[in-house]
Amino acid sequence: MKILLIEDDASLRSFMRVLLNAQGYETIEASNGRQGITLSLSYAFDIIILDLGLPDIDGLEVLSQIRPFVQCSIIIVSARDKENDKITALDSGADDYLTKPFSAQELLARLRVGLRHRPIQKQEVETRIQIKDLCVDFEKHSCMVSDQEIHLTPIEFQVLGILMLHHGKVMTHHNLVKQVWGEGSLDSDIQTLRVTMANLRRKIELNPAQPKYILTEIGIGYRFIEN
Known part of the structure; x- marks a missing residue:
C-alpha cells in the first residue's frame, strides 16, 4: 500500500513515516502543496494524508486541485478544529478529518477505514x-x-x-x-x-x-x- 504524506512539519512527517513503515505501508513525502500536487498526479496512491496549513498553498486549494484526478481516500490532518473547517474540507472532497494532535492508533484506525472507503468508486472512475x-x-x-x-x-x-x-x-x-x-x-x-x-x-x-x-x-x- 502506497501513502502520500503532504505535511510541512518535518517532525510530524517523520513520526507518521516511521509509524506507517512499521505497519508495512510504503510512504512518499511532500513538504509543501505544490510538491504534493505534482506527486499526487504522478503516482497512484492508496491514501493521501493532507495537512491544511501548508507554507505555499492552503491545503484546501491542494484538495480542490487533486480531487478530480485521484480516486483514493484523502484524509485531512490539521490543527484547525472548528466545525466549519471540517465541513468545508469534507464538502470539498476529503474523506476524513483528523484533528491534531492525534494518537498513533487513531491514525491507523482512520487509515483502515480509508482503505475500505472507495473500492466501488475506483472501478467507476476512468483512469x-x-x-x-x-x-x-x-x-x-x-x-x-x-x-x-x-x-x-x-x-x-x-x-x-x-x-x-x-x-x-x-x-x-x-x-x-x-x-x-x-x-x-x-x-x-x-x-x-x-x-x-x-x-x-x-x-x-x-x-x-x-x-x-x-x-x-x-x-x-x-x-x-x-x-
Whole structure:
C-alpha cells in the first residue's frame, strides 16, 4: 500500500513515516502543496494524508486541485478544529478529518477505514481516456498524441484532463479556474488559464491556430471536440 504524506512539519512527517513503515505501508513525502500536487498526479496512491496549513498553498486549494484526478481516500490532518473547517474540507472532497494532535492508533484506525472507503468508486472512475489519437492516463500522469509522449506541466495536465472527462461539453472559464486553482481563485487566474491553454495547444495541436482537440467558445470557455 502506497501513502502520500503532504505535511510541512518535518517532525510530524517523520513520526507518521516511521509509524506507517512499521505497519508495512510504503510512504512518499511532500513538504509543501505544490510538491504534493505534482506527486499526487504522478503516482497512484492508496491514501493521501493532507495537512491544511501548508507554507505555499492552503491545503484546501491542494484538495480542490487533486480531487478530480485521484480516486483514493484523502484524509485531512490539521490543527484547525472548528466545525466549519471540517465541513468545508469534507464538502470539498476529503474523506476524513483528523484533528491534531492525534494518537498513533487513531491514525491507523482512520487509515483502515480509508482503505475500505472507495473500492466501488475506483472501478467507476476512468483512469485512462482516449479520444481520437490523444490519450491521457491519470494514474501514470502521461499524455500521448499519435503514440508520441507529450510532456505537460501539472496544471496543463489538469486542464486537459478536465476537458477530456467532460468531452463535448462547454467548460466555462469560471468552472475551469475554480477546479484548477480552487475556490479562492481570482479574475487574474482567467488570464493565467488562457496562457496555460495556449501552451497546451502548442504541445498537442498540429496547428494551434486551427485546433482539432480544444475549441474556444468565445466569451464563455472551452470545449473538447469529440468528432
